[in-house]
Amino acid sequence: MEKLGYDRTSPKSIFEYAIPLLDHTLREMVGDEAVQGYNMSGKGTLGQMVEELYYHYKANSNPTPDFEEAGVELKTTGLKKLKNLSLQIKERLVVDMIDYNKVVNQSFEMSLFYNKCRLMLLLFYLYDGSLEQYDRYFLYVALWKIPDKDLLMIKHDYDVIIEKIKRGEAHLLSEGDTEYLGACRKGQKGDSLRVQPFSPIGAPRRAFSLKTSYMRTVLQYIKDSGKRAVVNYDLEGEQVVNASELKERSFEEIILSRFAPFIGKDYKEISAMLSKEESNSKSKYFDIANSIVSPEVSNVNRSEEFLKAGLTMKTIRLEENGIIKESMSFENIDYEEVYDNENWYDSRLYELFTSRFLFVVYRRDPNRNIIVKDKEEKRYILQKVFFWTMPLQDINLAEEYWLNIRKCVLENHIDPQYFWKIKDHRKFHVRPKGRVAKDLAYNPNGGLAKKYCYWFNSEYVKEIIESNE
Numbered sequence: 001m002e003k004l005g006y007d008r009t010s011p012k013s014i015f016e017y018a019i020p021l022l023d024h025t026l027r028e029m030v031g032d033e034a035v036q037g038y039n040m041s042g043k044g045t046l047g048q049m050v051e052e053l054y055y056h057y058k059a060n061s062n063p064t065p066d067f068e069e070a071g072v073e074l075k076t077t078g079l080k081k082l083k084n085l086s087l088q089i090k091e092r093l094v095v096d097m098i099d100y101n102k103v104v105n106q107s108f109e110m111s112l113f114y115n116k117c118r119l120m121l122l123l124f125y126l127y128d129g130s131l132e133q134y135d136r137y138f139l140y141v142a143l144w145k146i147p148d149k150d151l152l153m154i155k156h157d158y159d160v161i162i163e164k165i166k167r168g169e170a171h172l173l174s175e176g177d178t179e180y181l182g183a184c185r186k187g188q189k190g191d192s193l194r195v196q197p198f199s200p201i202g203a204p205r206r207a208f209s210l211k212t213s214y215m216r217t218v219l220q221y222i223k224d225s226g227k228r229a230v231v232n233y234d235l236e237g238e239q240v241v242n243a244s245e246l247k248e249r250s251f252e253e254i255i256l257s258r259f260a261p262f263i264g265k266d267y268k269e270i271s272a273m274l275s276k277e278e279s280n281s282k283s284k285y286f287d288i289a290n291s292i293v294s295p296e297v298s299n300v301n302r303s304e305e306f307l308k309a310g311l312t313m314k315t316i317r318l319e320e321n322g323i324i325k326e327s328m329s330f331e332n333i334d335y336e337e338v339y340d341n342e343n344w345y346d347s348r349l350y351e352l353f354t355s356r357f358l359f360v361v362y363r364r365d366p367n368r369n370i371i372v373k374d375k376e377e378k379r380y381i382l383q384k385v386f387f388w389t390m391p392l393q394d395i396n397l398a399e400e401y402w403l404n405i406r407k408c409v410l411e412n413h414i415d416p417q418y419f420w421k422i423k424d425h426r427k428f429h430v431r432p433k434g435r436v437a438k439d440l441a442y443n444p445n446g447g448l449a450k451k452y453c454y455w456f457n458s459e460y461v462k463e464i465i466e467s468n469e
Contacts, residue, residue, distance in 0.1 A: 004056060009069040012231070014121060015143040017055070019229045021123065022141060026134040030054055035134040046133040047076040050123065065116050072143075073116045077215065078127035079139060083336060083442050087139070087223075089216045090127050091346055092184055092209040100170050100196040100203060103162055108155045113181070113208055118151070120144045124219070140222050141229040150180060150308070152246040157181035158208075168199030173206055176354040176389030179251060179309035184209045185345045212351050213310030238303045240294040251305065252387050255358065258292055259385040266381045268370050278372050285380070286315045289360040310355035316461060317380050320366040324465075327422065328456040329433050332441065338402075338409045339444035349402045349454060354395060357388045361465055386468045394427065401428045414449040427460040 006017035020029070026046070027035045030053045038049055048059045051066055051074050059066065066074040078090035096112045108114055124140035146154070157178035164173055171193075175182035186205040193202025222230050241254050249257070262270050270288050271278050274295065281287065293300045293313070300306055300313055318324055330352060341347050362380035370379045390398070401420055408418045419430035432439075433453045440448040 006055070008057065008067055011067075011070045011072050011119060011121075011143060014055075014067055014070055014072055015141065015229070015231060018121060018123060018141045021050075021054070021138040022228050023137060023139075025137055026050060026054065027132075035132075045076065046125065046136070047074050047123070049134060050074065050076065063112050063115055065119070067121075071119055073120045074123070075117075075120050076123045076125060078136075079124050079219070080127055080340075087126075087219070089212055089219050092182060092212045093215050094184065094186075095208040095210065097186065097205070097207045098161075098183060100165055100194060104166050104197055106162075108158045111158060111208075113154070113158070114151075118146055120146075122218070124222075139228070140219075142218065142222055143231045144218060145232065149243040149246065152243060153179050153251060153305070153309075154181045156246075156250045161208075165196060166198060168196065168201075170194075170196035170199070170203035170206075171201045172392060173203070174354055174389055174392065174395070175211065175351075176356050179305070179311065179356065180211060180214050182209050182211045183207070188343075211308075211310055213355070214308045217304070217308050238294075238297045240297055240300055240303045240305055255293060256385060256387075259289075259360070259382070262292055262382050263384070264381055266365070266370060266379050268372065270382065280373050280375055285317060285360075285362055286313070289313065289315050310351065311358060312355065313358040313360060315360045316362070316465065318361065318363045318383070318462075318465070320364045322363075322462065322466070324458045324462050327429070327458045328461050330454040330456075332433065332451045332453045333405065333409075333430070334441075335409050335414065335449060336442060336444045338406050341406075344399050344402055347402060349398065349405075350395075352454065353390050353398045358385070359388055359465065359468070360385050384465075384468070388464060388468060397427060401426070405430065409444070412443070412445040414443065414452070416452070419452065422455075422457055425457070425459065427457055429455050429457060431455060 007013035026049055034053050035049065038053055051057050051059045055067075057067065062068070065071050075093060077093050079087045080090045081087055095117055103111070120143075122140075122142040122144050123138055124142075125136045125138050128136055157180055160178050161173065161181075161183050164170065164177065173183045175184055177183070183206045186207050191205060194205055196203045221232065241251060245254050262273065265273065267284065267288060268278065270276075270292070274288070274291050276288065276291055276295075279287065290297070290300050290313070294303070297303045301311075305311070306313070314328060316324060316328075334348060337348050344350055360382070361384045363383040365379040365381055368379055369376050404420055408414060416431060420426055420428060422429045422431075430452050432451060439451045441451045443449040
């Protein structure tokens with residue numbers, strides 16, 4: 001062990017040995033001959049190369065951590081540098097391929113994820129597709145212990161995935177099924193399908209992964225620490241649930257149970273039940289739903305659990321006839337991200353549309369109005385609350401939507417006349433969120449372009465609500 005330069009039984013020693021990698025490439029650390037000889041052998045990933053060439057630790061495929069004696073798994077993950085020079089997580093962190101026939105007989109406690117990834121040495125590198133893996137610079141190092149509370153969430157995610165496979169629905173798996181641990185697509189369209197145990201239908205290749213949204217919170221923690229090398233054994237932000245609750249029920253069951261006493265109540269009644277001061281703010285229906293989820297959290301969409309899961313709460317008001325006046329907006333299109341990304345499954349829109357949504361629906365009572373702070377207004381009652389994942393056929397349509405957007409960006413046709421429109425009745429469209437002409441974004445073709453964002457058509461939102469009774 002002395003000649004290695006680190007103690008292979010000590011997580012701290014393994015972490016400290018990684019710190020000299022910062023601001024260097026693997027080639028710079030181990031030499032041309034080592035990396036070129038390794039590359040010629042046809043072996044795999046940057047992580048494997050670091051393990052064998054830098055740590056001199058033989059990589060293996062055992063269901064144990066890479067550094068078995070220390071219980072530490074080594075993972076490398078890429079960062080993208082944007083035009084504003086900020087760094088962004090490139091993709092989800094893939095853990096292991098899913099063998100549909102094997103996993104149905106494995107409990108979470110027996111799973112590869114649980115046994116390998118509870119403590120990880122994360123090496124963040126600057127991604128550059130034009131460079132060999134060993135010529136990419138390392139920017140951050142973290143010894144990352146997944147918090148016990150997160151493991152409870154991940155265990156539920158694992159169970160959801162396994163139960164779906166047991167129902168013969170491996171071909172219907174979606175990253176939107178779960179919160180932190182996803183079953184992500186691997187490979188490209190047209191790849192051969194995998195055999196699943198309880199259905200004759202072939203299923204696409206998938207892998208267990210920590211979602212991009214989860215990894216984004218890890219990166220943010222490191223940035224906020226002000227350090228380049230971080231040891232973390234816990235990560236807590238504003239929380240809407242606690243570990244003791246998660247031991248009894250799933251996250252979704254907890255949230256829905258909090259809304260149950262308020263179904264059928266209007267804004268004034270809910271405010272009184274919560275001892276919350278009434279407001280005439282435009283956001284008051286979101287605010288009151290936020291208080292139901294957690295009165296201590298300022299914005300649940302920025303809470304620890306929602307951020308890690310990529311979960312978004314959306315509040316909707318229906319008129320008495322079920323009509324929704326407004327379409328549903330999302331974030332502005334990042335033209336640079338669309339331009340640079342050739343793979344739909346790695347796109348920001350795929351992440352956004354395959355994430356989980358919490359819909360909070362209020363419906364107009366035509367029989368009377370209410371008075372809020374001396375002002376008369378329509379009475380809306382809390383009708384229903386549900387979690388929703390976009391179905392596979394709509395995700396396929398969303399891919400067409402994204403391909404159209406990407407074509408427009410690549411051809412420098414960043415203008416409403418080229419994008420999908422509301423009148424096309426194709427569930428999604430593109431238009432600005434505001435009307436400020438000077439609101440501009442970087443155009444990867446050069447110069448600036450007006451900001452446009454992703455939208456759900458109002459008729460699609462109505463369809464979602466009506467299909468979730």
